[in-house]
Amino acid sequence: MEYYVHTRYGPWHRLRVQVAGGLVAAFAPYLLRLAMIWGDPNLLVGANDGIAVLHLTFVLSLLCILAGSLIMRSMSRYPGVEGSASILPAFSAAFGVMLLVLVMGRIEYNRFVLAGSYGLVLLWFYLVHFKEQRRSLRIGIIPNAPIDPALSQIRRVEPVILDSPEANVGGIDAIAADLRVDMSPEWERRLADYALEGLQIFHIKHLIESLTGRIALEHLSETSYGTLSPSSVYLVVKQVFDWLAALIALIVLLPLLLILALIIRLDSKGPAIFKQRRIGYRGKPFVVYKFRTMTNSAPQTEQRVAAMTQDNDVRITRIGGVLRQTRIDELPQIFNVLKGQMSWIGPRPEAEVLSRWYEDNIPFYRYRHIVRPGITGWAQVNQGHVAELEDVTSKLHYDFYYIKNFSPWIDMLIVVRTAWTMLTGFGAR
Template sequence: LKTLPGVHWFWIKSTSTIIERASGVVVDLRADLGAEWERYIADRALSGTPVYHVKQVRESLTGRVEIEHLSENTLGSLNPNQAYLKIKQAVDWVSALVLIIVLSPVLALIALLIRLDSDGPALFRQQRMGYRGKICTVYKFRSMRQHSGAGSDKERAITRHDDDRITRVGRFLRKSRIDELPQVINILRGEMSWIGPRPEAVVLSQWYEAELPFYRYRHIVRPGISGWAQVNQGHVAAVDDVMEKLHYDFYYIKNFSPWLDVLITLKTLKTMLTGFGAR
């Protein structure tokens, strides 16, 4: 906890210590505290000072859920709210339909610019792992040159920093995230949402599933055009970075709510303006 910024910590070493005007008391509730400390914690709660479990505070301050051990996060505690899942899908579908109608001239202009900038189709299609582990075809505006780049399917699926395959128009589209807009088609099909864990290319998803525990569980909600990991971490591909991304994904699933979606939407708008995490 001492490494987390923005918080002034005071360590309580004695049950006779009373901290005035504290925001709360943080305790490892899994530890064998003893009767004296248990009375102290109860007294602090009765006095009106909030008492938090250390794991709860760490998740709140970092926006991540640790998932190395199943005991830390039972599947029941990570089941998303089913009622909100249905409401969210309905709102996504209506807003996507309105957007594709209103922005159709702009989308057509972007498609034209892509065709003029480089050879190949305006849209890029890729098989990705989607909702409940089902494979779907995800659409994006093409931002890379066609038939470029050697190597395996996994290597070609990874976008590197300053990737020389990216076109001039594509660089702007990726930085502003406009290249993701054709995924309104996936939203209308019920395959995606505006907000959720980003869908990975099938070859990458299979790689991560083999390397990372619980990776498949991120598919319990619909993947999104933007997500909690994207606005906090940006684009990553290495397994160690994806493990950290998975912590953010699980935080989103555990705290699945309209309020978190609103926060991600606001952060996404900031990301579009600053280009944070783009490749």
């Protein structure tokens, strides 16, 4: 039988291309460390910087990258957003096991090379993931899974109805079916044949979620753990990490924060810090801090309207436009993270007046408060700032997807996308 699953996959999906890029990630810190030693031979005084140790660490990094690549590709994953789910655990496991062996065996290694290789290989494979998402997909739909309107609206996805088990699947990338309902014996046998041919079979609802990064709001979808509550263990671990990262960030960025506050005061009248009452974790109100980006003498208007930011809002100051475009206006929320009111990553907290309005008009809106709000979030990197009910409902699809997949892998993906947003300005408003 013909093997179809790779017929339309681009070069970025090939193992040799991915591994080759990963090997470059190992070469970079290795060569940089060698150059530093050649420039200053005194570095060789330390045992961890011996030439033999550098060579050994480089070889071990290559083995970790190869092992991580194989682990990543062997893990079951959907195309789209969940295609990145295996990157962080696969390479963390490979490098973690290697580090454990080195420590337990008291083997000398170079920390700079090992850590550098780990960080760069993660960046490389996230880049590969983004490139892979740009290719088109032809999805075969079997009769028990009629085309969902959401699937036909996804860019670079072409649904193809398979009228019978004998339908030609040449050029089809994957098969989508409703795996929770009964199907005819003929289709059950054909699906088994597809799997044996190497053609991937996906549950259609899960496939749409992964391709769009959104969850429908017809009902409160369960999380991956079979409950409406996200992992309590990760909630605690995440809060500890958030607090430590915020403390370090405050120490490092304090001079910059003070300089920006002075520039804002000189640019327009009013305080440098904008304070607003918003709804946070478990529906409790709190005061959020931001750098002021609007004039402090805006005309009085209806409270709900005043809380909304419009396109080309005339209230935005000169320096405010730059701060909003780069998301730097959010930096004072480091204090909210230190107070335990916010996380670095999570659904963005809404102004209290807007949140109450949304709760009255949008089913399940309050469910987004089950995790701490974040300085950046999944909805922000996909949709940006919105205020009207229709747009907020769409945004809520993204928030629910984040809550369902509440885990380190999606937080890592948001970090990478936020960095891209800060460079390009998409979604910042």
